[in-house]
Amino acid sequence: MTWRNILRAGWIALFFTLAALAVAKLNLFGLEAASGERADDVAQRLGIVGYPYRNHDPDHPREESRPGQDRVRVIYIDDPGLEALKSDWGGWPPGYQNLALMIQDVATAPGVQPARAVFVDLEITGENLTPQSEGEFTDLIDALAQLTRAERSGEPGWGDVPECRHDALTKLACMVEWGGVPVILASGEGYSPAPFNPAKPRGETPRERLEAVALLAPILVDVRAYSLVSRRRAPDPEPGSVAAAPSEDYDLYPAAAMYAVDCLVRAAKIGRDVCGVPAIEKARTAALALRRHRQPPAEMPVWSDVEASWKRPAAVIWSQDASPRQNQLWAQTSENFQPNCKTTRSLSDHFDQAFGTRGAVAGAGQACIYTLSLGYDRIVEGLGLSRERDYPDLLGDKLVLIGVYFRGSDWVPTPLHGALPGVQYHAMALDNLLELGRSYRRNEGNGLGRGDLFASGMTFLLLFGVNLASIEKRHITGRGRRFKPLVAAAWYSALAVIIVAVLAFFMLVTGELWRSVIVNWIGILATAFAAAWFTARNDISGDLAGWMNRSRAGRAVVGAVSAFDRSLSASSEQDKE
């Protein structure tokens, strides 16, 4: 092996790696995107992306070592649940008063510590208000104002401080600072409020009235790229005027908004930043100044602040490690409950996943949901639930997401659970943020990111090995070693073990990278195999044998194998004689 050949192999590998990267970024026929998604799904099923990561802390109970699973809850309404509520609600939609009651029940259940924050994954448009429903809508607004402390009896609420409406983070910080329960509502499609103007009175449209007492968050997210923030589009310019500058205002998506509340509440408890997101700390400082001094601070969060931390959408990681309380809770509240999903992490689970039996129709093969969940109707009825343990565990100081489980409405595909209700997607994205903080796994999209560097590195190494073996093949073939079948089987098995061991070591070393980026290993392997197909004309194992002959230890191994081979040949010839 000469330096010249090594360099030559390196240059060729580099050329093909860059070519592969370019083709990947072009995403011709969507092949790169499709194979990348498939590769990630399989990696998650195989447990390569073994989420969550902090579950082996022997000094802490499981709940405490999993901030997401400990704090995130999903309260759902499904068809039978709706049936249970039918006599009260009259059907679907529930009506503004019932909606207000549901939010109140979840946010401030009697005898339980208030929720830390509530997200309602139901779009409230307030369209087609009649004189009767106008009264109910006003009741909803009043209930929300009381919960979030936009209004307070006897003293000003944050709704009386115009700067609290400056931006989404400041509004959440004001809700926390004023002692309210932040409520985040789904804003729905097409809603684009006017930019903040302290001189402008609060709007009078239904959505503007909702926005005056709660936070409206966009909910339309890609199933592979969960957006955390988006820049609000600038208002349309007046005819004949110069186009307006891009807006500095922004929207927070539900997971980011709930995560921000969690950071704000924890920071308020200990008096310092805990999440390391500068925009959240800036909002907390602003809310403190507004509450204590009634003066807006010099700086308030703007788009560039949130962009710095959350511009890239999250590539949500799912987990099969269901909450240990889930089945117990369902069994308590449902008669004859039989879990129809897998809750353990046994070898057979991995086997199932490896062979893809966990598809959309795999039924009981699906992994159980990760986030502790319960139907709203069961929370209301209270049968089987204890005030001391269950209600606090479900609602007290929790980040609660309310959503629906209706068939045909808002379901998302997942790698481990088949299709799940959209609210579970928001919950899992929030869980990822709580677990991983600023290191959440990013979907890099078409730009160049860490994932591309990692994938390119792997591609280069594979191609380099293939090329070098191909270039150096004469060294090995020249030595022309031919093994007997038995020896060959042992020799190739040993090589296979070595390769697997090297791969395992590689996975161990690069495990953190596999978790932090999407690795299209299908594309990488396809590229390497294609290169091998075209360049290798002899056994690569022969190359390896030649390479081993370069060192004393290697020569000893090969010599021993050869001696064994010769002895077998000799005995074989004796037998013939």
Place this chain on the structure above:
Amino acid sequence: MKVAVALLASFIALAPVSTQAQTLGRITAYHADPLRTYDADGGRISAATPRSNFPATPTPIVAVRPGGRIGVTDNTGQVVFLRGIDVDFELNDAGRALTECRPVGSSNRASGAVVVGTRAGGGSSTDCVAQ
């Protein structure tokens, strides 16, 4: 004679209530004030009935609706139903028997419940029919 008939009638009228009050369970604490009250069919009677309208705890439970709400006699003598989330309550064997149900087969469930039952687990408090 009229007095005897009146006594008998009042006995007949009150007997089931008192019997049930002893057999279905009791409310041990009220956590909400005011309380939401419902009739036997689940229709809302009032969204804000003061706590003082109800007897002191432990309040006998005189009725239980399958799958949920619990009935008590308020201070006016009317049986009203309360939500479990608003109170702490205990059911005895007779009370629990009224909440027992047998599971509805997945094919008989409402559409979403099938999906929830098979993938997300569970179902609902009414994912059953009374025995």
